[in-house]
Amino acid sequence: MPEVKSSTLRAIALAGPTASGKTAAALAIAQEHPCEIISVDSALVYRGMDIGTAKPSAQELAQVPHHLVDIRDPLQAYSAAEFVQDAKALIDEINSRGKLALLVGGTMLYFKALFEGLDAMPPADPEVRAQIEARAFDEGWPALHAELAKVDAPTAARLSPNDSQRIQRALEVYRISGRALSSFHASPDKQVQGVAGIALVSLEPMNRAWLHERIAQRFDAMLSAGFLDEVRALRARGDLHADLPSMRCVGYRQAWELLDRQEANPGSAFAHSLLRELGINATRQLAKRQITWLRSMPQRRVIACDAPDALDQVLRAVRESL
Known part of the structure; x- marks a missing residue:
């Protein structure tokens, strides 16, 4: 197994929609390169949620070191900012051991935050959030989605009328700051800086069926x-x-x-x-949204996950990136 030279990339990201074969591809990469896997999955962080998250089996977890799996109780939250902070530290630690950091998952917000950083928007306000939730209970989330469309059309356009979590956050940001959430995304000011030099390999199906x-x-x-x-x-x-x-x-x-x-x-x-x-x-x-997110990342190298030689193509892409 070849060593990862210090002059090569610090990390490689392997992304794709759910059920696209990321775990199998990651394990195949680990057979060729000394690496450790950093999970980029907002569900795998939770302990006791194994079956419904398609968490890698004990045998798969034993084949190569995995990070950011089973790190939170389901009662706790885990933010994109926390992910970026943890991933940065892990990349450094893994590199210090002479290994490649392999970021694998389908939580595209985490990938985007890692690549581009996070905008300096206001923190959550429990009182404002409670007011929004009370209105949603009386009027329904579609009504609040319509309200959001009036003050932040770009954000409303990418959200489902029933996406309660994101509608709530967008309205909360507007109530606190008087600015649309989308305006923060367009701002050069970053609360959390991104990481440069990460090659992105994306598993995407040619045939959606x-x-x-x-x-x-x-x-x-x-x-x-x-x-x-x-x-x-x-x-x-x-x-x-x-x-x-x-x-x-x-x-x-x-x-x-x-x-x-x-x-x-x-x-x-x-x-x-x-x-x-x-x-x-x-x-x-979910898979449809994941693919939409991926298409907004022009730097990615697309591999057709339904191609007969998909694994060979992934391995070739990794070798060429190193």
């Missing part, structure tokens, strides 16, 4: 592995709720809502087929 089939297969595998029991165990803790970032993860949110519905109707059977339908549809929508 190929990805949809893999998404369905993976969700079925999760259900068979006991995903619903995993969600029930999280609910049984008693301190978690549906509005936490951890429980808004795709799959968990749908399962939580259906379990709420079942509890509200004692004696009713759980709608397993509906969970499958909602979970697969939500995962497809």
